[in-house]
Amino acid sequence: MSANGGTRAIVAALLANVGIAVTKFIAFLLTSSSSMLAESIHSVADSGNQGLLLLGGKRAKREATPQHPFGYGRERYIYAFIVSIVLFSVGGLFALYEAYHKAADPHPITAWQWVPVVVLVAAIVMESFSFRTAIQESNHTRGNQSWVNFIRRAKAPELPVVLLEDFGALIGLVLALVGVGMTLITGNGMWDAAGTAMIGVLLVIIAIVLAIETKSLLLGEGADPKDLAAIERAVTAGPEVERIIHMKTLYLGPEELMVAAKVGVPACESAEELARGINAVEARIRAAVPIARVIYLEPDIWSAAADRAGTGAAAPTAVTGPETEPGEVAGRAGG
Numbered sequence: 001m002s003a004n005g006g007t008r009a010i011v012a013a014l015l016a017n018v019g020i021a022v023t024k025f026i027a028f029l030l031t032s033s034s035s036m037l038a039e040s041i042h043s044v045a046d047s048g049n050q051g052l053l054l055l056g057g058k059r060a061k062r063e064a065t066p067q068h069p070f071g072y073g074r075e076r077y078i079y080a081f082i083v084s085i086v087l088f089s090v091g092g093l094f095a096l097y098e099a100y101h102k103a104a105d106p107h108p109i110t111a112w113q114w115v116p117v118v119v120l121v122a123a124i125v126m127e128s129f130s131f132r133t134a135i136q137e138s139n140h141t142r143g144n145q146s147w148v149n150f151i152r153r154a155k156a157p158e159l160p161v162v163l164l165e166d167f168g169a170l171i172g173l174v175l176a177l178v179g180v181g182m183t184l185i186t187g188n189g190m191w192d193a194a195g196t197a198m199i200g201v202l203l204v205i206i207a208i209v210l211a212i213e214t215k216s217l218l219l220g221e222g223a224d225p226k227d228l229a230a231i232e233r234a235v236t237a238g239p240e241v242e243r244i245i246h247m248k249t250l251y252l253g254p255e256e257l258m259v260a261a262k263v264g265v266p267a268c269e270s271a272e273e274l275a276r277g278i279n280a281v282e283a284r285i286r287a288a289v290p291i292a293r294v295i296y297l298e299p300d301i302w303s304a305a306a307d308r309a310g311t312g313a314a315a316p317t318a319v320t321g322p323e324t325e326p327g328e329v330a331g332r333a334g335g
Contacts, residue, residue, distance in 0.1 A: 006053075006057070006137065006156055006158035006159050006162075007054070007057065007158075008133065008137055009130075009133050009134040009137045009138075009158065009159055009162045010050050010053050010054055010057075010158055010162055011050075011054075012129070012130050012133040012134070013046070013050050013130045013133075013134065013162050013165065013166060014047055014050035014051065014054075015130075016126045016127055016129065016130035017043045017044075017046040017047040017050065017130070017169075018043075018047050019126060020043045020123045020126055020127065020169075021040055021043035021044045021046075021047055023119045023122065023123065024036055024039045024040040024043055024119060024123065025037075025040040026115075026119075027112075027115045027116045027119040027120075028040050030111065030112040030115050031109050031111060031112050031113070031115055031116050032107070032109070032111075033109055033116050033180055033183070033192055034098045034099065034101070034102035034192050034193060034196045035116070035175075035176040035179045035180050035192050035195045035196045035199070036116050036119070036176065036180070037098055037196075038094065038095035038098050038099070038176070038196045038199050038200065039120075039123070039172060039173065039176045039199065041090065041091065041094050041095070041098075042091045042095065042169065042172055042199065042203065043123075043169070044090075045086055045087055045090040045091040046087075046091075046165050046169060048086060048090075049083040049086055049087060049161070049165065050162070050165075052079045052082055052083055052086070053076075053079060053080065053083065053157075053158050053161060053162075055079060056075055056076045056078065056079025056080065057076060057158065059072060059075050059079075060072050060073050060074075060075045060076045060253060070252045070256075070258070070294065071252065071253065071256070072253075073252050073253015073254065073255070073256050074217075074218070074251075074252065074253050076156070076157055076158070076253065076254055077157055077214055077217040077218045078218065080157035080158070080161050080210070080214045080217075081210075081211065081214040081215065081218060083161055083210065083214075084207045084208075084210035084211040084214060085207070085211070087165070087203055087206060087207040087210065088203070088204055088207035088208070088211070091200075091203040091207070092200050092201075092202075092203035092204035092207055093200070093204070094200075095196055095197070095199045095200030095203060096197060096200035096201070096204070097200075098196050098200075099193050099194070099196035099197035099199075099200055100197075102189065102192055102193035102196055103190065103193040103197075105189075106188065106189030106190045106192070106193055107189045108183055108184075108187045108188065108189050109180065109183055109184055109189075109192070113184055116176075116180045117177070117180060117181065117184070120173055120176055120177045120180065121177070123173050124170065124173045124174070124177070127166060127169045127170050127173060128170065130162075130166050130169075131163075131166035131167065131169075131170060134159060134162045134163045134166050135163070137159060138150060138159045138163060141154075147163075151163065151164065151209075151213065152213060153224060155217065155221065155251050155254045155255075156254035156255070157213075157214055157217060157254070160210075160213065161210060164206050164209065164210060165206070167206075168202055168203060168206040171202055172199045172202055172203070175195050175198045175199050175202070176195050176196075176199060178191075178195055179191050179192045179193075179194055179195015179196065179198075180192060180195065182195075217251070220250050220251065221250075221251050222248065222249040222250055222251070223249040223251075223257055223259075223289070223292075227249075227257070227289045227291075227292075228249060230288040230289050231247070231249070231259060231285055231288060231289055231292065232244060232247070233288065234281070234284040234285045234287070234288040234289075235247075235261065235263060235281055235284070235285065237284055238277075238280060238281065238284065239266070240265060240277030240278070240280055240281050241263045241264065241265055241277070241281055242263075242264045242265060242266055242302060243263070243264045243302055244261055244262075244263055244264075245261075245262040245263060245264055245300060245302060246261065246262050247259070247260070247261035247262070248260050248261070249292075252294060255291055256291060256293050256294065257289065257291045257292045257293065257294070258292075258293075258294040258295075258296075259285060259292050259294070259295045259296070260295075260296040260297075260298075261296070261297055261298070262297075262298045262300055263281070263297055263298070263299055263300070264299075264300060264301065264302025265277065265299040265300070265301065267301065274299060277299075278297050278299060281297060282295045282297065
């Protein structure tokens with residue numbers, strides 16, 4: 001996913017939520033509707049979340065330093081995780097508290113009765129434009145994936161976060177409209193409290209989903225099966241490598257993949273010949289998977305006997321240590 005696409009979706013959501021938050025809060029002041037207050041805080045939380053995503057995207061572009069030699073790309077994951085916490089605490093828990101407070105005193109809406117309906121309908125229209133922008137930007141990279149798989153497997157967190165926030169906002173607006181509408185029709189404020197409670201439950205569920213997905217990214221995810229297969233083909237496509245002994249991949253950021261592999265190579269006449277072969281393999285990997293920008297390849301001479309011992313490295317090239325029995329291949333963790 002392009003960073004520009006994510007930024008466009010975030011900005012669209014930010015502008016929509018700021019405008020919606022202002023109109024909802026005015027409606028709450030005029031009507032004292034708890035659903036309107038819960039939705040006002042929801043939109044304020046969403047606006048803050050979009051600000052956090054923009055800040056995370058900016059900070060992730062900083063150059064690598066000796067203390068952080070792989071750069072700051074994963075900082076985008078940290079800010080996405082903070083978003084889930086804000087949505088849970090500020091949005092969800094506040095709405096549930098307000099629902100409890102409203103249920104204890106379920107007064108009807110007696111003043112400016114038309115205001116919350118107009119505001120909620122206008123908010124649904126504005127939120128729909130934001131949601132449409134997020135869908136359009138996601139479709140550029142979603143491919144044939146279902147929406148569930150896209151949200152679960154996307155390495156760039158911004159679009160999944162905005163998609164879930166906008167989806168939750170639209171559902172929340174509908175729930176608020178039902179709660180306010182039924183309160184106006186029946187004169188029973190418990191409908192308003194029920195709508196607020198449903199908004200709170202919805203936001204808590206969305207926040208938990210976001211937290212689970214961003215936690216996985218923070219822990220570190222490897223390449224997806226399609227990219228992994230492409231890397232394996234690139235490594236073994238030429239005569240420079242006989243086989244992959246073992247390989248690991250890790251996303252250093254949404255758009256930067258690290259590849260580390262120990263590869264079996266044929267016997268070479270010189271170090272220069274070996275270096276040329278490794279460089280050729282690296283070039284094929286980058287051509288096959290452009291985001292594979294950090295590549296570490298360790299050449300070794302493969303042997304079947306050593307492979308049975310668990311390393312794949314030839315015994316003459318393995319380094320023995322105090323814990324290694326004579327004739328045993330060292331480096332069972334991967335050399």
